[in-house]
Amino acid sequence: xxxxxxxRRESLPHFxxxxxxxxxxxxxxxxYHAGMGFSGALTMMTGFFVLSxxxxxxxxxxxxxxxxxxxxxxxxxxxARRLLPAAMLVIVLIAIFWNVLPLMWIPEDANYDAIxxxxxxxxxxxxxVYNWRRAYGPEWQGFTALYYPNPPEASPVSHLWSLSVEEQxxxxxxxxxxxxxxxxxxVWALAGASVIGIxxxxxxxxxxxxxxxxxxLPLVDRLYNGTxxxxxxxxxxVIVGVVYSTPRGREILxxxxxxxxxxxxxxxxxxxxxxxxxxxxxxxxQRGLVVIGAVYALVIAxxxxxTGLLVRVVSWSPxxxxxxxxxxxxxYHFPIQCWVDERSVDWGDxxxxxxxxxxxxxxxxxxxxxxxxxxRRGTAPRRSWWWAVAGMGFLAVTLTAVTIGVWRPA
Numbered sequence: 001x002x003x004x005x006x007x008r009r010e011s012l013p014h015f016x017x018x019x020x021x022x023x024x025x026x027x028x029x030x031x032y033h034a035g036m037g038f039s040g041a042l043t044m045m046t047g048f049f050v051l052s053x054x055x056x057x058x059x060x061x062x063x064x065x066x067x068x069x070x071x072x073x074x075x076x077x078x079x080a081r082r083l084l085p086a087a088m089l090v091i092v093l094i095a096i097f098w099n100v101l102p103l104m105w106i107p108e109d110a111n112y113d114a115i116x117x118x119x120x121x122x123x124x125x126x127x128x129v130y131n132w133r134r135a136y137g138p139e140w141q142g143f144t145a146l147y148y149p150n151p152p153e154a155s156p157v158s159h160l161w162s163l164s165v166e167e168q169x170x171x172x173x174x175x176x177x178x179x180x181x182x183x184x185x186x187v188w189a190l191a192g193a194s195v196i197g198i199x200x201x202x203x204x205x206x207x208x209x210x211x212x213x214x215x216x217l218p219l220v221d222r223l224y225n226g227t228x229x230x231x232x233x234x235x236x237x238v239i240v241g242v243v244y245s246t247p248r249g250r251e252i253l254x255x256x257x258x259x260x261x262x263x264x265x266x267x268x269x270x271x272x273x274x275x276x277x278x279x280x281x282x283x284x285x286q287r288g289l290v291v292i293g294a295v296y297a298l299v300i301a302x303x304x305x306x307t308g309l310l311v312r313v314v315s316w317s318p319x320x321x322x323x324x325x326x327x328x329x330x331x332y333h334f335p336i337q338c339w340v341d342e343r344s345v346d347w348g349d350x351x352x353x354x355x356x357x358x359x360x361x362x363x364x365x366x367x368x369x370x371x372x373x374x375x376r377r378g379t380a381p382r383r384s385w386w387w388a389v390a391g392m393g394f395l396a397v398t399l400t401a402v403t404i405g406v407w408r409p410a
Contacts, residue, residue: 012055012058012059012062015303015304016315016320017303017304017305017310017311017314017315018051018055018300018303018304018323019319019320019323019324020303020314020315020316020319020320020323021047021051021299021300021303021314021319021323022048022051022319022322022323022324022326023314023316023318023319023320023321023322023323023326024044024314024319025044025047025048025326026322026323026326026329026330027322028041028044028274029041029044029045029330030329030330030333030357030360031353033159033333033334033337034337034352034353034356034357035349036349036353037275038274038275039275039276039277039278039279040273040274040275040276040277040278041274042224042277042279042284043270043273043274043277043292043296044274045162046233046289046292046293046296047270047296047299047300048162048166049162049165049166049230049233049234049237049293050233050234050236050237050240050293050296050297050299050300051237051296051300052166052169052234052237053169053233053234053235053236053237053238053240053241054237054238054240054241054244054297054300055237055241056169056170056173056174056238056241057177057190057237057238057240057241057242057245058241058244058245060075060173060174060177061177061187061190061241061242061245062245064177064178064181064187065187065245069178070174070177070178070181072174072175072178075170075174076170079170081375081376082372082376083163083167083327085371085372085375086327086328086331086367086371086372087160087163087331088126089367089371090331090332090335091122091125091126091157093335094122094156094157094335095119095122097156097335097339098118098156117155118155118156120133121133121155121157122157124164125157125160125163125164128163128164128167128168129164129168130157130160130161130163130164131161131162131164131165131168131225131226131227132164132225132226132227134158134161134221134225135221135222135224135225135226136221136222156334156335156338156339157334157335158334159330159331159333159334160331161225164227165225165227165230165234166234168227169227169231169234173238176193177190180193187242187245187246188242188246190238190242191238191239191242191243194235194238194239194242195235195239197231197235198231198232198235198236198290201228201229201231201232201290202232202287202290220279220280220285223285224279224285229285229289230289232289232290232293233289233290233292233293233296234293235293236290236293236294236296236297237293237296237297237300239297240253240297240300240301244304253301253304253305254304254305254306255305255306256305259298259301259302259305260302260305260307260308260309260310262298262301262302263298263299263300263301263302263303263305263308263310264302264308264309264310265298266295266296266298266299266302267299267302267310269295270292270295270296270299273292322361324368325361325364325365325367325368326364327364327372328363328364328365328367328368328372329360329361329363329364331364331367332359332360332363332364332367333356333357333360333364336356336359336360336363337356337360340352340355340356340359
């Protein structure tokens with residue numbers, strides 16, 4: 001595609017493999033939170049961060065090349081339509097379930113004020129600063145809630161730390177991008193600034209302490225949840241987005257066998273990490289996050305190619321279906337897992353896992369069709385209304401049954 005033709009495009013091309021790659025990401029993360037393996041699912045979160053960095057950068061640079069400017073207000077409104085409705089609904093539902101209904105999920109010997117801390121969690125999640133509350137908050141919110149999948153003490157908004165990191169990135173990155181583009185008139189200035197940012201985080205990051213000392217838990221909380229420490233992964237995606245925005249870069253990314261090969265090898269490395277890495281592995285926090293980010297950057301680069309083994313695998317229709325609904329799936333799954341657990345129902349590990357996944361998928365599908373898409377597009381839902389009634393009815397019946405089970409005297 002010529003430069004002029006590229007600049008005339010109204011929007012970025014659609015890459016089905018980027019929809020599909022979210023599917024395995026989501027399956028691994030949800031399974032890990034349910035305590036069903038995938039100890040290295042934290043590396044999948046890196047995949048989400050890299051993908052966000054790539055897509056946002058490509059979107060902003062395409063607008064710059066097409067119009068000579070970036071409409072910051074439109075960007076903010078588009079992000080709000082895309083992200084806020086489902087997130088605010090989840091926060092409201094959690095507030096209802098954990099403030100109005102009995103908090104039977106909390107152990108009787110818990111030595112903290114759960115209601116007070118929960119509402120602070122909800123408030124910080126609403127304003128997208130929950131990652132910093134986890135970084136410096138009570139121990140049960142951070143490392144403990146991730147080291148032990150879905151513990152009794154896990155906050156039902158525990159998973160929203162990643163959304164806070166991404167929203168903070170959306171808040172400052174477009175402004176920095178516009179300043180650099182106006183100042184240097186060259187998209188490579190953004191890549192250079194990203195490299196400098198990565199190096200600065202690596203050199204001056206807070207993980208230079210003693211991993212064997214008594215401060216290891218708060219130190220890991222800080223490193224895992226900090227916006228600055230997680231920016232190395234996002235900036236890896238930014239660099240791929242910059243390369244993609246140039247004619248020569250698109251030629252390399254979209255038609256290079258080397259890119260496909262490197263991406264496939266990177267995917268195998270990522271697959272190894274999913275099953276073998278662990279959140280307590282200290283190498284991840286020393287400088288491993290940027291290594292993981294670079295590996296996932298190669299995966300993303302291979303996924304935007306028109307063909308290749310990796311593209312064919314992740315473009316599988318079930319992966320794409322899940323991938324399109326990943327945002328809602330991620331939002332709803334953790335509160336469902338906190339409410340539907342082994343303390344409220346005695347169904348066995350695999351049955352419980354299946355029910356949790358089914359509830360999460362139903363909630364995500366209903367949310368996608370009847371909340372997220374209509375608001376994003378400004379149109380009425382595409383499906384008949386009874387799908388929403390059926391889906392929400394299924395959720396209501398199941399959660400009511402679980403609630404009766406919780407309330408039933410021993």
